[in-house]
Amino acid sequence: MIEVALLLSKGATCRKVEAGEVIFSEGASPLYYYQLVEGRVRWSNFFDNGKETMHWLVQDGECFGEFALFDGKPYVASAVADIPSTVLRLSADAFHELLAENHEIHLEFSKGFARHLRFKFMFIRAMGSNSPEKMLKELIDYYTEEGKHVCKKCRRLMLTRQQLANISGLRVETVIRAMKLLQRDNRICIVKGKVIV
């Protein structure tokens, strides 16, 4: 979200992480600002029974865990590399300096918060429907509008049913069945198992 060169000039360090590596854990104190240069990071809660609640699947250029830097409280969810990734890390102090010096950057973060909050509102509204189909349709519509997780070339939604299950809080079998119903009613287009938006 912040220009890489600027981050580096402020003393940010670049690190490569393997798939499955934990970048920060739920409950830990926020000490750094993190930005994903390349790769994919799951920002999730992991439960004892193996279930995962994925709050955000971080893509290239996005930051994650940033809001903990603003209220100073522990991380509410863990960040785990989903594939081999490259991550930039900047100390909290340097991050706050950057914001104080540059109103434009600060405003960009405010806009980012607004977008994220909008997503959460949409998500919780969709949950209220108590219908897997409506829930998934809203989610897919959101990603379509935002162009997130959508392949620019083939317009495929680059999310597996398992990932949609982890995001929506539904079980994978329920997602599979709901997607079939959505397809049957021509509410979504599925080609070779892949959603085309």
Added chain:
Amino acid sequence: MIEVALLLSKGATCRKVEAGEVIFSEGASPLYYYQLVEGRVRWSNFFDNGKETMHWLVQDGECFGEFALFDGKPYVASAVADIPSTVLRLSADAFHELLAENHEIHLEFSKGFARHLRFKFMFIRAMGSNSPEKMLKELIDYYTEEGKHVCKKCRRLMLTRQQLANISGLRVETVIRAMKLLQRDNRICIVKGKVIV
């Protein structure tokens, strides 16, 4: 969230609204910054079947609908006065001027966004448990920690079971039954039907 005198000096107008009066509607374009001087405002989605999903029960001094001013998209939920209230309204332009001029105020908004996002993360994590008791316990713990909706004098949680239902997305009967189970297991203290935290 912003000092009242400062808002008024920027041209904010004060308005009294009756209980039930709509301040802004889901889908409408954001034109103003709103701050509750006194009263109570429900920030909710209202569904055709009468169900309500309450995202936030706004209290004295809190602002609402503010994040739409940052991304410029329509409101995701409506704001309705829950009791007779007094609301301050500032034009979007003046609001952005204020932020640009005053880094401290801007930072306060960022912190507010962070707190709200933290709440949403907590909420969605709690939903993932698929257990009304865990969900409600987390909600009550959150309000306890934040001191929100808690009477300073008598330590009563000032939320009805119906309100908890609208917030949690559960049905009121489910909330009532879950609260009884929590009480039976000594996880919460209920006196005369009221939760004491």
Added chain:
DNA sequence: AGGGCTCTATGATCTGCCTCATAAAATTTT
């Protein structure tokens, strides 16, 4: 005090999501 409303409460039933089991297909790794 009385009327109207909301809130709290409880039982019965139903629906649908979760769970478990199994297996084929697709993808990744060796």
Added chain:
DNA sequence: AAAATTTTATGAGGCAGATCATAGAGCCCT
């Protein structure tokens, strides 16, 4: 190419939250 892993798929059954019905308790309003 083969093996291993993940993803997609389908069926059967259980369980719990939603739903519907009913009613008492508490509260606000004239």
